[in-house]
Amino acid sequence: MSYISESSSLVFRLASSSQTPIPTPNHFPLRLGVPHQTNIPSGEAGGYYARAWSHSDIRAGTPYLLQLMLILASAPLLSATIYMTLSRYIRALDAARYALLTPSWTTAIYICIDVVSFGCQMAGSAMQASGDPGGAETGRRVVMGGLGFQLVAFGVFGGTLALLHVRLARRATGAASRVDGRWQRYFWSLYAVSACVFVRSLVRLVEFGQGSGGVVYRTEAYLYVFDGGLMGCVVVLMLVLHPGMLLRMVRKVGMEEMEEDGVAVVSRK
Secondary structure, eight states, rough: OOOOOOOHHHHEEEHHHHHOOOOOOOTTHHTHHHIIIIHHHHHHHHHHHHHHTTTTTTTOOOHHHHHHHHHHHHHHHHHHHHHHHHHHHHHHTTTTGSSOOOHHHHHHHHHHHHHHHHHHHHHHHHHHHHOOHHHHHHHHHHHHHHHHHHHHHHHHHHHHHHHHHHHHHOOOOOOHHHHTHHHHHHHHHHHHHHHHHHHHHHHHHHHHHHHHTSSSHOOHHIIIIIIIHHHHHHHHHHHHHHHHHHHHHHHHHHHHHHHHHHHHHHOOO
């Protein structure tokens, strides 16, 4: 039986909760940031609360199910935010001709993949809490399938992002040129958050692959560093380099150029 540190779980619960009420002016006018600003920290906080609840017995029914499902659910929800962010970057920078897929198809395909991954992880988590050894083993394999599917999706996503980045850097669109090279920092941010989610999912895949006797499962620090810590990094990165900042920058520069052109036309008359 694995021992869970109640104090560590509560510390991570407070850390996750503290990330929730941090809306910025970029959220509301551009309708970005809701998934990772509210659902993720709140869900993570609930998961760590349930983990602290079950500190004396990790397999204790309800708290075990809650901590497993709520903590596992954070990555697929964050993934949805990341996928949608790329589509909005493509539109904002007028870079559809450089992308493998149109923004609409990019969002639709990756969100469908994310839904499948999320469903597998949630269904597998529920099966593991059934109390039936056979059902728990099946649930473990289902969760592994969801995590593996998510890893493959992020690998393809990373390639798609890199291809767009290289093409845009070689021959910038008008929108990208107007903001100089400032758009690139937001692409690097996407690489960073994607890498965080990828590593997190890889570690959780190893954990479920090893089973309850594995070193990852029995060493609590792995969960806090490679799950809670990495998910916290994703939220912070997307706050510091919020997608809405790039979208607003492109719009602002475009409007300023339109105003300048209008003044020039009037002066010539």
